[in-house]
Amino acid sequence: MDMSDGPVRLGIIGCGNVTEKRHLPAIQSVSDLQVVALADIDDGSLNRLADRFRVAKRYNDYRALLADQDVSAVAVCAPLSFHAEMALGALEAGKHVLVEKPLASSLDEADALIERAAHSPCKAMVGYNLRWHRLVRQAREIINQGRLGRIELAAAVFTAGTHFKSDVLEWKKRRALGGGVLMEFATHYFDLWRFLLDAEVEEVHASTRSDQWDDVTGTLTAHLSNGALATAYFSEWTSDRNELHIYGQAGSLHLDLYRFDGLESVPLFRAPGNIGGRLSHFGRSLRQLPRGVRHFRRGGEYYASFIAQWRHFAESIQEAVPLECTLEDGRRAMQIALAALKSASTGQAVRVEHAPREITPPGPRQTG
Ligand SMILES: NC(=O)c1ccc[n+]([C@@H]2O[C@H](COP(=O)([O-])OP(=O)(O)OC[C@H]3O[C@@H](n4cnc5c(N)ncnc54)[C@H](O)[C@@H]3O)[C@@H](O)[C@H]2O)c1
Numbered sequence: 001m002d003m004s005d006g007p008v009r010l011g012i013i014g015c016g017n018v019t020e021k022r023h024l025p026a027i028q029s030v031s032d033l034q035v036v037a038l039a040d041i042d043d044g045s046l047n048r049l050a051d052r053f054r055v056a057k058r059y060n061d062y063r064a065l066l067a068d069q070d071v072s073a074v075a076v077c078a079p080l081s082f083h084a085e086m087a088l089g090a091l092e093a094g095k096h097v098l099v100e101k102p103l104a105s106s107l108d109e110a111d112a113l114i115e116r117a118a119h120s121p122c123k124a125m126v127g128y129n130l131r132w133h134r135l136v137r138q139a140r141e142i143i144n145q146g147r148l149g150r151i152e153l154a155a156a157v158f159t160a161g162t163h164f165k166s167d168v169l170e171w172k173k174r175r176a177l178g179g180g181v182l183m184e185f186a187t188h189y190f191d192l193w194r195f196l197l198d199a200e201v202e203e204v205h206a207s208t209r210s211d212q213w214d215d216v217t218g219t220l221t222a223h224l225s226n227g228a229l230a231t232a233y234f235s236e237w238t239s240d241r242n243e244l245h246i247y248g249q250a251g252s253l254h255l256d257l258y259r260f261d262g263l264e265s266v267p268l269f270r271a272p273g274n275i276g277g278r279l280s281h282f283g284r285s286l287r288q289l290p291r292g293v294r295h296f297r298r299g300g301e302y303y304a305s306f307i308a309q310w311r312h313f314a315e316s317i318q319e320a321v322p323l324e325c326t327l328e329d330g331r332r333a334m335q336i337a338l339a340a341l342k343s344a345s346t347g348q349a350v351r352v353e354h355a356p357r358e359i360t361p362p363g364p365r366q367t368g
Pocket residue numbers: 013014015016017018019039040041042045060062077078079080082100101102127128129169184
């Protein structure tokens with residue numbers, strides 16, 4: 001492990017969508033981090049990204065990247081089924097590691113990782129980037145100040161036209177390999193509900209459709225430990241939305257994570273169309289416009305959450321700042337997803353503490 005001064009020297013395993021569109025561009029804005037090596041089994045992706053982002057070291061076998069003494073930290077951005085093996089390898093090799101979400105494909109894998117990390121001086125975190133979204137941070141402050149009162153309800157929507165944007169590799173279409181909305185999309189919100197509401201998800205009831213691929217569209221309801229109810233819908237076959245609504249006994253909070261001015265706090269008894277509320281929202285939007293334009297040029301507010309996430313990772317290594325999204329957090333989000341997958345297959349509500357340890361195969365409840 002390289003603890004010398006200078007930027008953290010990062011190797012990234014997996015040169016697919018998230019590495020190309022999010023991580024490599026975001027890391028360019030983080031002076032404490034430098035990408036020194038890439039690995040991918042696909043030569044075309046490896047060389048294309050290495051050329052474009054001027055990364056000199058390229059490996060087809062990720063184990064060669066792990067053995068590289070010049071690499072002090074590793075990002076695991078390969079498909080889910082490789083996460084645990086690669087992250088474990090990184091810790092064994094004495095490297096800090098950021099594992100993309102979800103943490104692993106079984107609770108046994110997650111537990112092995114947590115156990116290994118507990119006996120390592122290296123940092124290990126999970127990449128739930130929405131925790132670092134500016135509006136999520138603001139929402140958390142408002143909730144922590146008690147301004148919404150007791151939380152009654154949380155609702156989320158996360159949708160995308162995944163198939164329109166890129167060639168979708170087979171793993172994203174197969175539940176057993178980590179694909180489908182409950183693993184790919186919903187785990188973001190399982191983590192966010194825990195982070196924002198400081199509560200655990202105790203029970204889930206999910207329903208999915210699998211016509212284009214496994215779990216391409218899904219809905220979910222949940223009971224939280226603070227008594228709140230949560231509901232969410234997800235799809236990979238429609239237009240892009242990423243929204244969160246939180247309703248408390250003293251007011252509600254509405255977040256659109258794709259907009260720079262996407263946070264609205266609505267006090268009790270103010271109708272949504274109320275002119276005073278609309279004017280103050282308009283004023284806030286105007287004040288935030290310069291920031292919005294600045295960020296728009298660099299990929300938008302959502303993308304900025306990746307920059308903030310990487311800054312936190314580098315800072316936690318260099319300045320021994322405690323990590324915010326730990327392997328335990330990743331395990332918890334995964335356990336909720338495993339319960340949701342079982343629920344989607346059986347049609348029954350599932351207590352999270354009774355979640356199966358592995359991914360439940362798609363059942364007769366899914367149409368296809
Ligand atoms: N935080 C986010 O918002 C976000 C967004 C997208 C994806 N992700 C996560 O990032 C991970 C990757 O997703 P993606 O969309 O980039 O997937 P992708 O399918 O586009 O890319 C995966 C890459 O890994 C490579 N790969 C496969 N097996 C490998 C191996 N054994 N060694 C090295 N490389 C290998 C593939 O060739 C491919 O280039 C997933 O866990 C996904 O859930 C997170």
